[in-house]
Structure formats: structure tokens, C-alpha cells
Amino acid sequence: MTEGMGLRERKKRETRRRLLETATRLFSERGFDQVSVAEIADAADVSKMTVFNYFDSKEDLVFAPLEEHVGDAARIVRERAPGESAVAALRRQFVAAVERHDPAVGMGDSPVALGIVRLILETPALLTRAHSYFVRTQDQLTEALIEEGEEPVIARIVASQLLGTRNALLTENRRRLLAGEPAAAVVPDAVALAHRGFDLLEKGLGDYATRT
Structure with a gap:
């Protein structure tokens, strides 16, 4: 059976x-x-x-792989280890995903993964849906922060900065892969850039980045 x-x-x-x-x-x-x-x-x-x-x-034939990750950021924040800040948790997850060549952080260099990215970038209707994907991701992360006692406006500001950093890093990873670089060659730079980006985020958020 x-x-x-x-x-x-x-x-x-x-x-x-x-x-x-x-x-x-x-x-x-x-x-x-x-x-x-x-x-x-x-x-x-x-x-x-x-x-x-x-x-x-x-449309789902394009977005099905992405839809699986809409709730990732919120889940990572909710399930982080005791004593770990939201920023630290998202940094840890992002770096680990880069190292395993995860398409969810722009590191998928298979023909299917790259084909989906090109298709979205070249199709206005798909770009609109991609934006709604980002909005839902931010809404869910905001809700996770509110559940921890943060006031709604501050929770949305923090979620926006967290995802803005993540998406900027993801976009750079995709740019290099679309230019023809293999994921394995991009990983070291992508990890280093991720740490720089999250370092800047921690400085910008101040004590919030150390909250647990």
C-alpha cells in the first residue's frame, strides 16, 4: 500500500x-x-x-511555484527560535535558501525557473499578479508582527522594510542568473550581499531588530 x-x-x-x-x-x-x-x-x-x-x-501554470511561498516570511517569523529577532530569522532563512539554490530567493537556474521569471517580466498582466503576490506576502508578515503585540502601523512599516531588503537581494540574484551566470558561481557573492543588506536593515530598525 x-x-x-x-x-x-x-x-x-x-x-x-x-x-x-x-x-x-x-x-x-x-x-x-x-x-x-x-x-x-x-x-x-x-x-x-x-x-x-x-x-x-x-495563470496558475506560471504562478503555482510562487504561490507555495506566499506565507514563508510570516511562517519564519512565527516559528523562529526563542531569543531570535524577526530580522535574524529572516536573514538566517534567506542565506540558507541561497546556499541551496532555492528559486524562491532568485537562485533557481533551471530552464523552467528562468523561463517563468522572463515570462513574468515580459507580460504586463503577469507583472500585475506578481505585485499582488508581494502585497499578500506583506499583509501576512504584518499580521504575524501584530500578533506579537506590535501596533498595526509600525508592524506594516517593519514588514515593508524586511521584505524590501529581501526583494532587493532576490532581484539581484535573478538579474545575474538571467544574464547567464550559474547559481553555483553566484552563491558566494549572494551570501555576502545578503549579510550586508541585513546588516543595514538591523541598523535602520534599531532596537526593533533585537526584539525577540
Whole structure:
């Protein structure tokens, strides 16, 4: 039974990966608006219904990997170790993600990951949805800080600065990968830059950065 479940899960993951790769390739070749879900299904050798079993919309074929990380910042703050500040927790997580080449911090250099980034940057409608992703991430982080007793306005200011630093670092990582540098070559500089960025953030936030 366990082996059977394992096989089904592997097949589901493979189908999902194939759909993402196929959609990204078609979008890159012809543009997001010029590709239909039916064409993606045909190219991936599945039914249109199968596509919708995995993704609610065509846009989700682009954003599904990103949606998995909307709540990351808030979760990291909520689950941080006793005595660790929110800034320190986000620094620790970001550096660790850079070192393991995580696409969530701009370090994914696979064709699919880079194709998704290029597609979003080149498609106005997708850029708009990407902005809503950032807003939701900030809202959730703000709520996590409010839960700890911070007043709402200050919580939003702090969340904005935390995510602003994180996104600036992420954007630089993506810039270098899109320019053709392999993730492994970027890691040392990305780690050093992350520490510089979070150092500046700690100075800017003052005693808030040491709050636990």
C-alpha cells in the first residue's frame, strides 16, 4: 500500500512538472496570451481536464511555484527560535535558501525557473499578479508582527522594510542568473550581499531588530 501511494505521488509530481515545463516553453516561444490551455494539454499529451485538475487557471501554470511561498516570511517569523529577532530569522532563512539554490530567493537556474521569471517580466498582466503576490506576502508578515503585540502601523512599516531588503537581494540574484551566470558561481557573492543588506536593515530598525 505504501509503495503504491509512493508511485502515485511520483506520477502526480511528474505530471505537474511536465505541465509546468510545457507551459513555460510554449509561453516563451509564442507569448502568454497566444497560448491556450488546450494547446498546453495537447503538447503535454494530457487532457484539458487534467490540466485543470492540477491548476485552476492558465495563470496558475506560471504562478503555482510562487504561490507555495506566499506565507514563508510570516511562517519564519512565527516559528523562529526563542531569543531570535524577526530580522535574524529572516536573514538566517534567506542565506540558507541561497546556499541551496532555492528559486524562491532568485537562485533557481533551471530552464523552467528562468523561463517563468522572463515570462513574468515580459507580460504586463503577469507583472500585475506578481505585485499582488508581494502585497499578500506583506499583509501576512504584518499580521504575524501584530500578533506579537506590535501596533498595526509600525508592524506594516517593519514588514515593508524586511521584505524590501529581501526583494532587493532576490532581484539581484535573478538579474545575474538571467544574464547567464550559474547559481553555483553566484552563491558566494549572494551570501555576502545578503549579510550586508541585513546588516543595514538591523541598523535602520534599531532596537526593533533585537526584539525577540
